[in-house]
Amino acid sequence: MSCLNPCNWFxxxxxxxxxxxxxxxxxxxxxxxLGTLLGDIESFRYTINDDDRFANLNGISDLARLMVETETHSSCPLVYRVVKLALVLPVTTATVEICFSKLKLVKTYLRNGMDPEYLNNVRVCAVEQETxxxxKDDDVxxxxxxxxxxRGQIY
Structure with a gap:
């Protein structure tokens, strides 16, 4: 992903x-x-060398925005797809990390013997805590x- 970083003129x-x-x-x-991606990358390289707007970008998100503004996303669609993938990847990884972190909190030493279905239900409750x-307790x-x-009423 660092190969796509536009800092210091790529x-x-x-x-x-x-x-x-x-x-x-x-x-x-x-x-x-994948076979045509290399040609797309070379085409992209010539495009960015000829356009000074690509010189002072601060990150991959700026690159994606400028590719759309200059319509480079149309002339180099596979490169644009790689850029989008590089932008989305940290977000999806963080979501998985959050789920495992919550699972670690839920599955304590005392709960190791719990049924997997019950553990999954507790995990969903922990992950979706805001929801x-x-x-309301009365609705439940x-x-x-x-x-x-x-036999009796629950209070």
Missing amino acids: SKFDPSKILAFAEMYPDDFTTQE FDKV IERFQAMRKK
Whole structure:
């Protein structure tokens, strides 16, 4: 991803590393697209060398924005797809990290023997805590009472 960083006039720009990055995502790039990606990268290289607007960018998000403004995303669509993938990747990774972090809090030493289905339900409650905070206790009690007849009332 650092090969796409536009800082210092794309000083770390390396077509082979960009191609290797794309190859790590076979669901996003077909074999045929990977074959044409190198040509797309070279076309992109000539475009950025001829346009001074690409000189003072601060990050990959600025690069994506400028590619759309200059319509480079149309002339180099595979490079633009790699740039979008590089932008989305940290967000998706963080989401997974958050879920595992919450699971670590839920699955304590005392709960190691818990049923996997129950553990999954507790994990969902922990991850979606903001949503569950909006649910009123009385609504839960009424729903539980309506499920089937109980011996007594829940208060």
